[in-house]
Structures are given as C-alpha cells and as structure tokens.
Amino acid sequence: MTTTAPARTAAVAAIGVGLLGTxxxxxxxxxxxxxxxxxxxxxxxxxxxxxxxxSPNGTESISVTLTIADDVVTAVEIExxxxxxxxxxxxxxxxxxxxxxxxxxxxxxLDVTVVSGSSLTSGGFREAVATIKADxxxx
Amino acid sequence: MPSSAEAATGHQxxxxxxxxxxxxxxxxxxxxxxxxxxxxxxxxQTLAAxxxxxxxxxxxxSRFRDDGFVGRVAREPGIHQLPADxxxxxxxxxxxxxxxxxxxxxxxxxxLEQLGYDAEYRLRPAGEPVxxxxxxxxxxxxxxxxxxxxxxxxxxxxxxGAAGKGYLVDLVGEVLVANxxxxxxxxxxGDARVRGERSTRVAxxxxxxxxxxxxxxxxxxxAIAASAPNxxxxxxxxxxxxxxxxxxxxxxxxxxxxVIAPTAMLADGIATAMFLADPEELGARxxxxxxxxxxxxxWRSSAQWPGELFAKGERT
Numbered sequence: 001m002t003t004t005a006p007a008r009t010a011a012v013a014a015i016g017v018g019l020l021g022t023x024x025x026x027x028x029x030x031x032x033x034x035x036x037x038x039x040x041x042x043x044x045x046x047x048x049x050x051x052x053x054x055s056p057n058g059t060e061s062i063s064v065t066l067t068i069a070d071d072v073v074t075a076v077e078i079e080x081x082x083x084x085x086x087x088x089x090x091x092x093x094x095x096x097x098x099x100x101x102x103x104x105x106x107x108x109x110l111d112v113t114v115v116s117g118s119s120l121t122s123g124g125f126r127e128a129v130a131t132i133k134a135d136x137x138x139x
Numbered sequence: 140m141p142s143s144a145e146a147a148t149g150h151q152x153x154x155x156x157x158x159x160x161x162x163x164x165x166x167x168x169x170x171x172x173x174x175x176x177x178x179x180x181x182x183x184q185t186l187a188a189x190x191x192x193x194x195x196x197x198x199x200x201s202r203f204r205d206d207g208f209v210g211r212v213a214r215e216p217g218i219h220q221l222p223a224d225x226x227x228x229x230x231x232x233x234x235x236x237x238x239x240x241x242x243x244x245x246x247x248x249x250x251l252e253q254l255g256y257d258a259e260y261r262l263r264p265a266g267e268p269v270x271x272x273x274x275x276x277x278x279x280x281x282x283x284x285x286x287x288x289x290x291x292x293x294x295x296x297x298x299x300g301a302a303g304k305g306y307l308v309d310l311v312g313e314v315l316v317a318n319x320x321x322x323x324x325x326x327x328x329g330d331a332r333v334r335g336e337r338s339t340r341v342a343x344x345x346x347x348x349x350x351x352x353x354x355x356x357x358x359x360x361x362a363i364a365a366s367a368p369n370x371x372x373x374x375x376x377x378x379x380x381x382x383x384x385x386x387x388x389x390x391x392x393x394x395x396x397x398v399i400a401p402t403a404m405l406a407d408g409i410a411t412a413m414f415l416a417d418p419e420e421l422g423a424r425x426x427x428x429x430x431x432x433x434x435x436x437x438w439r440s441s442a443q444w445p446g447e448l449f450a451k452g453e454r455t
Contacts, residue, residue, distance in 0.1 A: 034243065043239040066350075112175055112352075112355070113168070113175050113177055113324060113326075113339045113340055113341065114324065114329070114340075114342070114358075114363075115177070115337060115341070115342045115344045116329045116341050116343055116363050117343055117344030117345075117346065117365040117395055117397070
C-alpha cells in the first residue's frame with residue numbers, strides 16, 4: 001500500500017447540460033423546488049484553493065482545483081498533501097470517491113446553513129471550495 | 140476562530156462561531172435568523188463554556204484518551220462511576236442494542252482496535268475480527284446514590300461512536316440555553332441540531348462529492364445526523380460501523396443514511412443503526428424520519444420524510 005501521495009486528478013468532461021439535468025433531478029415530484037436556482041455568477045476559469053483541517057494526527061492540508069464554465073463546475077482536481085501515512089490513506093480514499101462521480105452542479109447549490117454528511121476531510125474541502133467560490137465571484 | 144476563508148474574504152457563510160474540536164469542524168450560530176447565514180457568533184464567555192463542555196466530554200468518553208472514564212474502564216475491572224451525563228447515552232444504547240438484536244453495542248471498542256481503528260490510528264488489522272463481549276456478560280449498569288455505576292469483571296473497551304457525537308451536539312445546545320442563547324444551530328461536522336424559533340436549511344451531502352447535494356431539508360426545532368461508512372474507511376471493506384456479534388464491519392447496504400429526530404443523539408444513533416437493522420422497524424420503534432441512499436443512487440425513506448431527495452437518473 002503506497003503511502004506517498006501523487007496528485008490525483010479527476011478531469012471530468014462535464015458540459016452545461018449537467019446543471020439542467022440536476023435541476024430536473026432536484027425538482028422530481030416537486031415543481032417548485034428551488035435548489036437549482038442560480039443567484040450568482042462566476043467568471044469562467046480554473047481556480048485553486050488550499051484547505052486545512054484538524055485530524056487526530058494534527059493539521060493536514062488538501063488542495064482543490066475547480067474549473068468553472070458557465071456557472072457549472074466542469075472539473076475537479078484534488079491534490080492531497082498528507083504529513084503522515086495515516087492521513088494519506090484517508091485523503092486518497094476521499095479523492096477517489098470524488099473522482100468517481102461526474103460533477104456538473106452549480107456550487108451555489110451549497111448555499112444552505114448546514115451540510116449533513118461530511119466527515120474528517122470535508123472540513124478542509126469545504127473551506128477550499130468556499131475560497132474558490134469567493135475568488136470566482138464576479139464583481 | 141474564524142476559518143481562513145472568512146479571514147480572506149469576509150464571506151457571510153462563515154459567520155457564527157467556527158472552530159475545530161474532537162476531529163471535526165464545529166459551526167455554531169445564535170439568533171433566529173431566516174437566511175442561510177449561520178447566525179451571530181457566541182460571546183466569549185459562552186464560547187469558553189462550550190469549549191470546556193466539549194473538552195470534558197472528550198476526556199470522559201474518548202476511546203483515544205487514557206485519562207478519562209473510558210480509558211479507566213479499558214484498563215481495570217471493577218465498579219466505575221459513570222460520568223454525570225451518561226444516563227441518556229446509556230439508555231439509548233440499551234434501546235439500540237435491543238432494536239438491532241445485539242448488533243449495535245457500545246462494547247465494540249476492542250473490535251475496532253483489532254481492525255486497526257485505534258488510538259494510534261494504525262489502520263492495519265491486527266488479525267481476525269473479534270466479536271464484542273455480550274452486554275450482560277461484560278457490564279452491569281446500576282443506579283446508586285451518586286448516579287450510575289458501571290460494573291465490569293474484565294477490562295472493556297467502550298466506544299460511543301454511534302451516538303456520542305450527536306449527544307455532544309445536544310449537550311452543547313444545553314450550554315447555549317444555559318447562557319441565554321435559545322435560538323441556535325449547532326453543527327458538528329454535519330450532525331446538527333436547530334433550536335428555538337429559527338428554521339434552517341440543510342443540504343444532504345453527496346456521499347462521493349462534497350461539492351454536491353443529494354437532498355434538502357428544512358429543520359425547525361429538530362436534529363439531523365448522517366452516517367456514511369466510506370467516509371471513515373481505511374481500507375477495502377474496513378470502516379467504523381461494526382457488527383458487534385461478529386466484529387466485522389457491516390456489509391454496506393447503503394452508501395449513506397440520514398435521520399431527522401428530536402435530538403441529535405437519537406438521530407446519530409439511528410443513522411448508524413440503519414446499517415445494522417431494518418430501517419422500517421427502527422422507524423416504527425423510534426421517533427425518527429429516515430432516508431438512505433443505495434449504492435446505485437436510489438433512495439429509500441420513511442413515508443413522512445420531510446425534505447426533498449433528489450432523484451437519480453435524471454442527471455445527465
């Protein structure tokens with residue numbers, strides 16, 4: 001089992017219809033669903049942000065790169081920078097999980113007070129996404 | 140302590156009080172806000188009381204510390220005074236133990252250590268899985284004039300991972316109430332409780348992609364908790380949800396579960412129990428609403444689940 005951490009790259013070929021599809025999915029059985037509403041615009045481009053989080057082994061870091069086109073996240077890259085083998089395992093599993101799924105949802109969909117389901121790594125991830133979001137915000 | 144994102148941008152999402160403790164991010168907001176903001180930060184005195192409460196709970200209940208109650212019980216048999224906050228937690232564990240035919244147990248600490256989930260985070264199995272001791276053989280909980288006592292005949296490694304974090308969310312909320320904060324949201328890494336007059340929107344996080352939501356609920360005077368084996372996995376088939384009868388991690392009948400309940404402790408415990416018993420039966424037995432996502436992205440949920448679950452298949 002490797003304990004080094006090569007950058008894991010998940011370049012996902014997503015397109016604009018991803019967002020539409022997601023809105024349709026959200027609205028299933030409820031035409032008034034508003035979760036797909038886009039109320040902010042983002043400049044197209046590639047954004048990278050670093051997040052850190054507290055693990056039982058101390059502070060660990062993770063770097064997230066998002067590519068945004070037409071307010072849709074079209075690619076995610078995650079680079080883990082573990083400081084010890086244990087965290088390397090957690091982070092690579094997390095990165096693999098992310099890579100499994102196609103992205104294509106406007107990140108404004110996260111505009112809720114609480115996100116339920118997160119665990120060790122996601123604190124750092126969420127922080128990184130929040131920074132990206134702020135960087136990408138037009139105006 | 141503000142997150143770096145807040146420091147860099149002043150973004151409103153990271154208002155309230157945000158800090159890290161017991162390996163997770165705590166986000167606490169005060170006030171009956173109606174927008175997506177977390178809310179007002181806690182004043183210094185209240186925040187200090189919250190941090191002290193978390194530290195005390197960790198001291199008493201962490202399997203990874205040897206200076207508290209759990210550490211003592213793991214070292215020496217005998218009659219141990221349970222921490223003052225133990226009764227609701229043990230009561231729920233007893234109910235969950237019965238509802239899962241013994242498969243959910245607070246005695247799985249040794250089983251977890253054997254699988255590698257130990258204080259050193261070895262994350263390498265030490266050998267074949269070991270079943271947890273039988274509850275009635277290993278421990279006896281009795282009421283005494285000074286509270287509850289736990290009697291053991293041999294060292295036992297307790298693990299309250301199934302409901303402990305949720306219970307701590309409830310306890311932190313009680314600290315807030317005691318300090319005059321009656322409207323609040325307390326979020327400990329995705330297990331959250333909303334108190335008072337506020338109504339709070341909660342996204343159900345995609346189990347494989349933290350940038351996506353797979354559902355949405357609005358909570359008012361209620362709690363939500365999630366459980367997802369893959370998010371605390373450390374190897375193929377190795378994760379933290381253990382069948383106490385076998386000592387094996389449970390087969391992953393779902394990728395994630397969510398439970399809404401009056402308390403975060405109950406929500407947390409049922410979210411785990413759903414991997415060990417039929418959710419329908421748990422739903423009939425406890426005051427909860429539940430939802431679970433299958434490996435193929437399909438949903439099962441209780442009939443009265445109060446939120447939206449985004450359907451799979453319509454996604455392009």
